[in-house]
Amino acid sequence: MTHLKNGEKQFPLVRLGATLGWMAAGWLTSYVLNADNSPVVGYAAAAARIIGGICALSLPLTLPLGVATSWRSRLGFNAFSLLKQRDHCVFFVVTALFSIPLAAFYMYAPELLEALGDQHPMATMSVAQISEVVAMLLVGSVMLRFRLKVLLMWALGFSVLRFGMSAYAGESGLIDWHVGGIALHGVCYTFYFITAQVFLDRRVAPGLRGQAQGLLSLVSNGIGPLVGAVMCGWLHQHYVRGNGQGWMEFWAILAAMIAACLMIFAMFYRGIGKNIKVAK
Numbered sequence: 304m305t306h307l308k309n310g311e312k313q314f315p316l317v318r319l320g321a322t323l324g325w326m327a328a329g330w331l332t333s334y335v336l337n338a339d340n341s342p343v344v345g346y347a348a349a350a351a352r353i354i355g356g357i358c359a360l361s362l363p364l365t366l367p368l369g370v371a372t373s374w375r376s377r378l379g380f381n382a383f384s385l386l387k388q389r390d391h392c393v394f395f396v397v398t399a400l401f402s403i404p405l406a407a408f409y410m411y412a413p414e415l416l417e418a419l420g421d422q423h424p425m426a427t428m429s430v431a432q433i434s435e436v437v438a439m440l441l442v443g444s445v446m447l448r449f450r451l452k453v454l455l456m457w458a459l460g461f462s463v464l465r466f467g468m469s470a471y472a473g474e475s476g477l478i479d480w481h482v483g484g485i486a487l488h489g490v491c492y493t494f495y496f497i498t499a500q501v502f503l504d505r506r507v508a509p510g511l512r513g514q515a516q517g518l519l520s521l522v523s524n525g526i527g528p529l530v531g532a533v534m535c536g537w538l539h540q541h542y543v544r545g546n547g548q549g550w551m552e553f554w555a556i557l558a559a560m561i562a563a564c565l566m567i568f569a570m571f572y573r574g575i576g577k578n579i580k581v582a583k
Contacts, residue, residue, distance in 0.1 A: 322439060322489075326432040333426035339413075344425075382514035385507065393572045394455075395522055398499060401459065401564045402527020404466070404557035407535040411543075411553070412485060415469065418547050419478040430482060435489030442493055451502050452574040458495035459565040465491055466558035473550025496523065 331347070338344040385391040416424035445454065465487040472481035499519060507515040538556060542549040 322432045322435045326429045326436075329425045329429035329432070333423040339417075339423060339425045382511060382518040385511070385515060385518070390572055390574065391506070393568060394499070394502065395518065397459075397564050397568045397572075398519065399522040399527045400567070401462070401495070401561060402523045403531040403534060404560045405462075406528045406531025407538075407553075407557050408488060410532065410535060411539060412469065412481070415473060415481055415550055416478065418550070419472065419476065419481060421478060427482060428485060430486045431488040431492070433489065434486045435493050438490045438493035439497070442497055445494075446498065446501060450574060451498055451505070452568075452572055454494050454498045455502075455572075456565060456569060458491050458493075458498070459561060459568060461487055461494075462491045462561045463558050463565065466554050466561060470551045470554035470558060473554060499523075 328348075328351070332338050332344050336343055336347060338347070386395060413424035413428055416427055421427050442454075465484040468480045468484035468487070472478060472484070500516065503515045503519060504512060535557070538553055542552045542556075
């Protein structure tokens with residue numbers, strides 16, 4: 304975000320590139336590679352990662368805003384000092400907890416699609432990215448009108464609804480409810496995680512912003528998904544049976560976990576007034 308003059312408006316548009324890439328990956332997997340259930344998709348993903356890494360070498364040099372004066376700052380450990388502040392602690396804890404049930408979406412939403420009769424589940428999953436594109440185009444203006452706390456709570460609340468729709472699809476056998484939940488995912492993801500990144504850019508001092516974004520990545524892409532993979536795998540093994548039964552219980556439990564995140568955030572996060580910037 305260092306290169307953006309107006310992060311609230313411009314960052315979602317930059318982030319849109321990742322969404323378009325995700326959509327392209329889903330379509331290529333289903334319609335070009337025919338690899339919805341093949342290890343070929345893993346090889347394709349590895350090749351894409353290598354190409355992306357090579358392209359990253361052409362990005363402009365961006366030096367850290369802070370000055371590394373100790374091994375702690377060089378390793379990014381100074382970001383943990385943010386947890387001493389009430390709002391930051393609540394934010395990171397809720398993000399980690401939210402990322403646990405979120406792991407099930409990537410792991411098991413395609414499996415439920417297949418169980419409901421979808422022949423191209425990976426392509427159908429890109430419905431989430433279509434709604435994400437729309438949300439990306441809107442979130443910038445929405446951030447300027449509403450407090451970040453409100454947007455984060457909206458995202459958590461809609462995530463409860465999203466998982467509830469998948470639970471109902473598993474019980475009723477109606478695939479449209481699950482597809483609707485997948486579409487809602489794009490909105491939920493954008494309004495939580497894009498808002499979260501802008502939140503840190505607003506609320507954290509410049510010298511710690513890079514480390515704060517790294518801590519966000521650690522809890523949302525590392526710790527949360529790791530715990531989620533284990534927990535959701537156990538839930539899937541315990542509830543989902545070979546005859547297609549048990550999906551309702553599986554998704555309902557995950558929806559309840561997100562509802563708990565919403566309550567924790569609503570009760571303990573205080574926030575500041577709209578349009579107030581505290582990091583200078």
